[in-house]
Amino acid sequence: MSGSNSYRLRCSLAAHEMDVRGLAAAAFPHGAFVSVSRDRTARVWVPNPSENQVFTEMHCMNGHSNFVSCVCIIAPNETYPRGLIATGGHDNNICVFSLDRPDPLFTLKGHKNTVCTLSSGKFGTMLSGSWDTTAKVWLGEKCLMTLQGHTAAVWAVVILPEQGLMLSGSADKTIKLWKAGRCHEDCVRGLAVINEVEFLSCSNDASIRRWMVTGECVQVYYSHTNYIYSLAVFPNGQDFISTGEDRTLRVWRKGECSQTIRLPAQSVWCCCILPDGDIAVGASDGVIRVFTECQERVASAQDLQAFEDELSKAIIDPKTGDLGDIKIEDLPGREHLDEPGNRDGQTRLIKEGSNVEAYQWSVSDGRWVKIGDVVGGSSQQNSKRVMYEGKEYDFVFSIDVNEGGPGLKLPYNVTDDPWLTAHNFLEKNDLSPMFLDQVANFIIENTKGHTLGPAPGSATDPFTGAGRYIPGSGSDSQGFGADPFTGAGRYIPESGSTGAVPSGRADPFTGGSAYSSSSLPNAKTNVFFPNTDGVMFEQANTTQILGKLRELNSTAPADRKLSDAALDCLEKLLLLVTDVKGQEQPTAEQISVLWRTSHWPEDIVFPVLDILRLAVRHPEVNAQLCGGTEGASLCNHLLGLMSSEGRPANQMLALRILCNCFSGSHGRALLLGHRDTVLSRAGDLCVVSNKNIHVALATLVLNYAGRLYGQLTEIEAKAQCLSVASTALEVVQDKEAIFRLLVALGTTVAGDSTAKDLARSLGVNSQISKYARVSDPAKVGECCRLVLDEL
Numbered sequence: 001m002s003g004s005n006s007y008r009l010r011c012s013l014a015a016h017e018m019d020v021r022g023l024a025a026a027a028f029p030h031g032a033f034v035s036v037s038r039d040r041t042a043r044v045w046v047p048n049p050s051e052n053q054v055f056t057e058m059h060c061m062n063g064h065s066n067f068v069s070c071v072c073i074i075a076p077n078e079t080y081p082r083g084l085i086a087t088g089g090h091d092n093n094i095c096v097f098s099l100d101r102p103d104p105l106f107t108l109k110g111h112k113n114t115v116c117t118l119s120s121g122k123f124g125t126m127l128s129g130s131w132d133t134t135a136k137v138w139l140g141e142k143c144l145m146t147l148q149g150h151t152a153a154v155w156a157v158v159i160l161p162e163q164g165l166m167l168s169g170s171a172d173k174t175i176k177l178w179k180a181g182r183c184h185e186d187c188v189r190g191l192a193v194i195n196e197v198e199f200l201s202c203s204n205d206a207s208i209r210r211w212m213v214t215g216e217c218v219q220v221y222y223s224h225t226n227y228i229y230s231l232a233v234f235p236n237g238q239d240f241i242s243t244g245e246d247r248t249l250r251v252w253r254k255g256e257c258s259q260t261i262r263l264p265a266q267s268v269w270c271c272c273i274l275p276d277g278d279i280a281v282g283a284s285d286g287v288i289r290v291f292t293e294c295q296e297r298v299a300s301a302q303d304l305q306a307f308e309d310e311l312s313k314a315i316i317d318p319k320t321g322d323l324g325d326i327k328i329e330d331l332p333g334r335e336h337l338d339e340p341g342n343r344d345g346q347t348r349l350i351k352e353g354s355n356v357e358a359y360q361w362s363v364s365d366g367r368w369v370k371i372g373d374v375v376g377g378s379s380q381q382n383s384k385r386v387m388y389e390g391k392e393y394d395f396v397f398s399i400d401v402n403e404g405g406p407g408l409k410l411p412y413n414v415t416d417d418p419w420l421t422a423h424n425f426l427e428k429n430d431l432s433p434m435f436l437d438q439v440a441n442f443i444i445e446n447t448k449g450h451t452l453g454p455a456p457g458s459a460t461d462p463f464t465g466a467g468r469y470i471p472g473s474g475s476d477s478q479g480f481g482a483d484p485f486t487g488a489g490r491y492i493p494e495s496g497s498t499g500a501v502p503s504g505r506a507d508p509f510t511g512g513s514a515y516s517s518s519s520l521p522n523a524k525t526n527v528f529f530p531n532t533d534g535v536m537f538e539q540a541n542t543t544q545i546l547g548k549l550r551e552l553n554s555t556a557p558a559d560r561k562l563s564d565a566a567l568d569c570l571e572k573l574l575l576l577v578t579d580v581k582g583q584e585q586p587t588a589e590q591i592s593v594l595w596r597t598s599h600w601p602e603d604i605v606f607p608v609l610d611i612l613r614l615a616v617r618h619p620e621v622n623a624q625l626c627g628g629t630e631g632a633s634l635c636n637h638l639l640g641l642m643s644s645e646g647r648p649a650n651q652m653l654a655l656r657i658l659c660n661c662f663s664g665s666h667g668r669a670l671l672l673g674h675r676d677t678v679l680s681r682a683g684d685l686c687v688v689s690n691k692n693i694h695v696a697l698a699t700l701v702l703n704y705a706g707r708l709y710g711q712l713t714e715i716e717a718k719a720q721c722l723s724v725a726s727t728a729l730e731v732v733q734d735k736e737a738i739f740r741l742l743v744a745l746g747t748t749v750a751g752d753s754t755a756k757d758l759a760r761s762l763g764v765n766s767q768i769s770k771y772a773r774v775s776d777p778a779k780v781g782e783c784c785r786l787v788l789d790e791l
Helices: 301-312 334-338 418-428 433-446 542-554 564-577 588-597 606-615 619-626 628-641 648-661 665-673 675-687 691-708 715-729 735-749 753-762 764-773 778-790
Strands: 008-013 020-025 033-037 041-047 055-062 068-074 084-089 094-097 106-108 115-120 125-130 134-139 142-148 154-159 166-170 174-176 181-183 188-193 198-203 207-212 217-222 228-233 240-244 248-253 256-262 268-273 279-283 288-292 347-352 355-362 367-374 386-388 391-393 395-399 408-412
Touching: 008 055, 008 301, 020 279, 033 068, 033 279, 041 068, 041 084, 084 115, 084 125, 125 154, 125 166, 134 154, 134 166, 166 188, 198 228, 198 240, 207 228, 217 418, 240 268, 248 268, 248 279, 301 367, 334 347, 347 367, 395 433, 408 418, 408 433, 418 433, 542 564, 542 606, 564 588, 564 606, 588 606, 588 619, 606 648, 619 628, 619 665, 628 648, 628 665, 628 675, 648 665, 648 675, 648 691, 665 675, 665 691, 675 691, 675 715, 691 715, 691 735, 715 735, 715 753, 715 764, 735 753, 735 764, 735 778, 753 764, 764 778
Parallel strands: 020 068, 020 268, 068 115, 115 154, 154 188, 188 228, 228 268
Antiparallel strands: 008 288, 020 033, 033 041, 041 055, 068 084, 084 094, 094 106, 115 125, 125 134, 134 142, 154 166, 166 174, 174 181, 188 198, 198 207, 207 217, 228 240, 240 248, 248 256, 268 279, 279 288, 347 355, 355 367, 386 391, 395 408
């Protein structure tokens, strides 16, 4: 690392369309690096010889069908003298590229969920980590071994260079050396090798730790105020850099944070160190920024000013940083900026009219630099809160450090993370980090049972209304365009609205003119999630279904034509399962005929599938068709109808049947047992441009989320729900489908810190934030804001 100059902006590269999730210095050409993004691409950047500050895109690679999460460089060998580029993605695959072509040389398959971290070793070996809780060792196109032992997503892997030892860090709060392991205070997000016997780890607890391979933690570094996502070590083996959710890149020299660089993006996902000592970082705004110590490579004055202007316009939520809860009228004015700061990166809040502005002290510039406007401050508080240093808190504890001496004040809000609060308290008062557990547990113990806002009321369930959910009628066939079926009467298997007006008012599940922002519940009363009741497709026009069934039967091939007795069985079964007050039970013969007929040719089977959709809600049919070996057969049959080559009507109805299976205990057990396959096949239908399929898909994910709610050990299943929901939100346009996906997200993360971490690592926050402003229907914006609050 050259000299002791501070890093300054070299250039900004706005080529990716979405979050930049991974960076790696390339083996070739010299000075180049590779970036990967949620936009499904990987790009190679090379220094531009004509402009000292700028990089030019040399190569773009495509091979993933979903977000790209991570990248590593496989060292050059005789076959590939320029090395190879490996990328991992949310499609569960690893793609390996050369610089000669845009498509992969080969694709490594084997992980069952998102591949989120990669590391290369000697002789072409590679280590991958996945949400499926495993790490895998690869050589060429073969998987040599699977490392099993973690109980949650493996977020970080690294191969130690000399011994060939392998490290993995996980959301289960452990690091495994595969011969020794030690626990972190929280989920491990990144790993970096220092030398043959030492490595660094970073975590959700805002700490960086230095470890010996023997498992001994020899040093802890504190400065970040939120999750830390990535680390990179300088060639001197001592100094390093880190990035995180507090909008910062931090440079560490001689064990101290020597420089803090704030970025105009909430999540600074990744970083790498280039051969010339410059630093590249990727963030949630899709921009790659390169910082340099070399004066000759610093950006022009115009570009530096543009970067500072962009930073000053950022909107800062106090909950995500170190700014605390704010009372505007007690903040100082602009004169507070006349006093110099004490350290690089120090933040200071001032009142400018009715607004709160945040500034950061820059040692290199010797001035305060505006880093954004703060939202979330309040001009008045009605609660009995405690004032401390110009801000109001739910608690201000007095901590006795020295017996007989004055107590130290520890302010705390119930919306804060107790571990981060404890860390900030220890750092502010120069106390040993050894007290972290003690202080955090003190906070937790002394704030038990304290909540903000009113207790949840008995507001109307937005899915079910006052009583049983009875979807209404709809004739909109927009999802299919022209009638995709044959015959008069235009029977379309309920391609319109899936909800109705229960109890004489507009159903907030499906929207409607009577559901407006003025009728929404108090913002602190969440009536949307968690939703554990399940949502069914119960709307039916029995006359049209039976009419179409008889019509298609009359033109069916002779060997597939149903007898009058079989038709009569289906008619009686349909009327029986749609009669709310009926007491008659379906017969074994009726259920048998329904099952056999559901295997009609795909071009005429849709009315039978519609009957099956309604029938599986009945306890007897649910038990017969979803239980035992019959259940596996039903599941496989529906998965076949959902194939990518299938007909849209059958795909939609198969999804709706799966949703309705959740109405009975046998169906729930069946679908939980086949969850991996069902959600994988359903997720493949995201690409189908059909709003009715999208609504059914969203409902299926929601029903799974509801069954998994409260099960903290089912993290792999929740990870799949999050992954499918996130993938669907990239393509879904229909507001009802979006709403149900938002409720599914909220239900999945509610009360589960690990699931929240997974959602954040997916970038769900930035992905859904655009829906927070949706006002038609109002439920979309309201639900989105509640999900964002939950995260």
